[in-house]
Amino acid sequence: MNSESQIIRTEYSDLMKKSYIDYAMSVIIARALPDVRDGLKPVQRRTLYDMHELGIRYDKPYRKCARIVGDTMGKYHPHGDSSIYEALVVMAQEFKKGMILVDGHGNFGSIEGDGAAAMRYTEARLTKFTQEVYLSDLDKDVIDFGPNFDETEKEPAVLPVRIPNLLVNGAEGIAVGMATSIPTHNLGEVIDAVKAYMKNDEISTKQLMKYIKGPDFPTGGIVVNKDDLLQIYETGQGKIKVRGKVEAEELKGGKKQLVITEIPYTMIGSGIGKFLNDVAALVESKKASDIVDISNQSSKEGIRIVLELKKGADVENLKNMLYKKTRLEDTFGVNMLAVANGRPETLGLKAIIEHHVDFQFELATRKYKTLLAREEEKREVQEGLIKACDVIDLIIEILRGSKSVKDARECLVNGVTDNIKFKSGISKKMAAMLRFTQRQATAILEMRLYKLIGLEIEALQKEHDQTLKNIARFEDILNNYDSMANLIMEELDSYKKEYGRKRRTAVENAEEAVFEEKKIEEQEVVFMMDRFGYAKTVDVSVYERNKEAADSENKYIVHCMNTGKICMFTDTGRMHQVKVLDLPYGRFRDKGTPIDNVSNYSSSEEQIVMVCDAEQMRFARLLFATRQGMIKRVDGSEFQVAKRTIAATKLQEGDRLLSVCVVNENQNIVMQTKGGYFLRFPAGEVPEKKKGAVGVRGMKLQKKDELEQVYVLEEGTEVKAVYKEKEIALNRLRIAKRDGTGTKARG
Template structure:
């Protein structure tokens, strides 16, 4: 039986992986994530706009369902899932994201506060007028190359013939493989002025261009506060732009002032508005500022309006600076002007982007006027043929009457072939043999209607011919002279600016860095309370002294600390969580407080509290640890003088947990109690001091099925009673033994 001879190619697996990954990366970079420098669009945006153009969803026609647009785009041009197409469509319709929206959306297309758009089956869309005229105009004039779609059943434009530098006007953002782009939007009118200035002087510098393009122009307004950094950003294509929201002071009721935020940084769009409100509320709750009486979000379709009602005598300037410093009212926009130029990703400066755009405009204009010239020359040919035909119309009629077929007439008109045609006279036949019309002229003559022979129609034909000759001369002048073509492009740009430009929204200036004086917290002594349910709070020391008995009986942990201190929460999992005293609610004895889970990283569902203490007191002490497997050690409290909210307080072996954490300084003895009823009392001196990341030493010998249930530290000359098997037991009376022995089984 013959075996199939397979072609087996032997190669390194790593080489195959490398090649495959590079192919994938380039596909993401070029075909999905990065915009093309020529039209400033990603493939998904380009395909969606072209599909709307093909479907005839123009600005002056009714809206069409977004689901129809998305489905058609996915089926014909973009086989990457409907969500990415709809998301691109939505963003192109959102005025607060795009400097120049390209889609006219009808329905719920989301909000500046982060609300998502309605499902595509509910929303409708159509092209904006600027998109149709400036982005998709002239597609029928062979101005760009068309390529096959993914399954080679349709043709799509490689790039759209956009007549403005869309990469600057609308900006771009996208994450590819190993690279990302982030380009801020700019003012349309300013960008067009910059393009015109470059076309008039190719040697113009970036600094001179910035006399026209002042800086980014975000749709949300705001203030760019690092004007001096813009030159280096625009030269290199990378850098950081600092943006602030616009804050106004208004008079409120009862002589109070209102701080009103009317414009926000572009980076605050979406969920960050809610975060800003929470951050401002947190500044008040943590007493970082006491100037804010109330905060409300009064934003609507008319625009952003976030109102902070201030208390009387508030330091307005200091509060504004605090908001800039502590919240996203001042934020950074990272610029990385990366785009696909000549088929490869490249970081471009401002002038380079304009250079690429102008080169593209000349290419588009050359193809456009070449196409128009070709069409006019065809018209000239036909018009001249018709004019010539009118001079010999009687002969042509004679040829028509004497011929048997259209083809016979056509051959006669083109090459003077008279065979098979009956003429009235030999003179007519001789004249017919001299006819030399072109094929296009012959076709036009045969299609001509008799009414064209009327005198007025002939005059119209002559006028059309004269106009055609003028157009041909103009188009040839444009194609043959750089200045003429530049003049045409500049005229178009001025017309676009006149019709679509709007005033700048974002101010550009140099502003001093926000500096504020943080009010110093008056250091006072408070009493920390935690009840058995894990609710925490602090109260005034005087209040505690007056209600000492009640406070001690109702709470599990009670101790004094400073309000500037931190509370250490040790858990059975061997971790320590920190919480600032200032983050705890301060109030009356009967106040409920807040769950400790809410103010720290401690999670009561996965771990149990073993000990709670003030950091300042613990850092000067020796802390004793005991675990379920009988390991004990002392740790210097200074090791817990940390700033991190959560640290590992002690090392544990697998399956072990912490049973005891305690300040060992005033203690003299340690007592270990196992589940099987063994007790061992020994001197604290026998416990060695270790680092917090050490396991410790064995405190008591136990069999494999036993484990430590309790551990106690005892002071000398103080009786310590516990309840063991429902009977009182005094631990001090236990016989003193040595550490690492089995202990004594107590029978009660």
């Protein structure tokens, strides 16, 4: 064995545990959660920085998103183009962000859930807000840069964001074992809260909430649980109830219409389509019978969903129904989780502002240290040039007498005159006294002759005076907390003045939405279904008047209550339930609705063998018979279930349910096969089983024969069957035992 190779023995579970924890932390820190300092996830940070590096500023032309995505992926984010483009799109969607960070050009999706166009079609550039508030001072060493994934580029560890972006734009992310969900807030309110904290770092969350009233969603809406917000902002967790904004408008003729102009933030996307479907379902089920028409008139100008109402409709009750039964009132789950000091942490409102302010002081300290160092360099050079102007004749003499730049530099810096020719000894003595710095010497050697003009020397002096003022100012900022704090607050005020806007979301305490459902008047109706599967219900009197036509035109007719359910047994052994109220109720000649539309029944896959009223079935015994001759009795109460579809019986392989009918012990059963065998026996011989049982054999079948019909005979009633055009009186058949071969009919 090679002496350098090693075999490390380790427990497999320990290795898996370590590997999984490493993976989980990578997802948490480097992908899914935002940093508390700049409020950005890595993909967002990298995309914005790349746009900055590419020079796609707010005052420059738009560039193709494909270029931005490709460049970001190649340099900083090697996790696939779709994640980068999705992040770019979201930063450009004003209905998702408190302040958009990217100015999109082209189709960037809509509030109703339409996706953005492919990145080869869309274009983008940074907004002025992003450029000034998120990406300024990158050249002043305000943040740390680290190597990218392949160590060929440098990328920022964090962007120098000047506002608490985590609050302004919120965040959503799913990591491993944790998730973040932070609502958006109003820029002006957040800035006021930051200033209040800077003036008094002992401020409480309750006092901060005098400035930040609550979330400010880009879609507007109303937060209705104001009293819960303090607890949410203190702990960083909780549930915010959000409602859409509904207004009642008067129409001609005393009619009214409800207009939804703002939606809950959670309804962005497919939620609007779902809401319209939910309202339509309420209308169809007669729960919102006051609604006559629904139309979505939303456009680029904003949301406008119109519900036209009947004359005299109860508007308040209808509003409450929409809040209660649809997503017009929804819950936004808050979990303010972010990466703080390199680890995930759930933060309250004050903690987020505290981290932000610490970050601002760090940015300002690094910025003004860099600026101070630059000004001190300038001062050094300026002082050297001013001093040089005073002895310019000597310097010219030194330069003319030098054989090389090195000799001239040595003389200017250290007073070395050995290799230089002077016109006089006085000049040589004066030259030996020169002590310029290296930087000053370089500036003197590079100075152009026009700088010796009187006005230029005067300008140099003024510039020097300004440099001294700047140094004094920067030193004051760096050494005085109040000076730096005032500077940060002035910057914040300028951002509020230029970019602040009015609050969109109202925050209030609203009463729980309560609505009274109209009680349905219970009445007996007749269920009718034709051979094409179209079903409806009519009043009993309507049925009685049209009895002959109804019986001839419909395959199934069942008397039931309008508040009850209809049960349908199919040849696949399933039972489907339909609420009678889900079926259209009206005139005899109405077509009805396909039974497939209101139940789980599929006419293409199964055939109905029996239809009955669920309530009447409760007290009955049901006889089940299959094509292979299996038979059993089941208590009807077993089918009193809430589910829309259940397995009504167990079938053997290749078998189908043939018949389900009500039976009692005093009756006789006749089973008829396709081959013409008839078997009559007492119903009492059929054992009672559970619905999940296969049952017992009712009749011995001949090879390739199968059961075709099952009859239930009442004592003293004559029943005839037809086999090969010959009538057979079933009540005259000999009574035999169950599981017999039966009597062969003569064809």
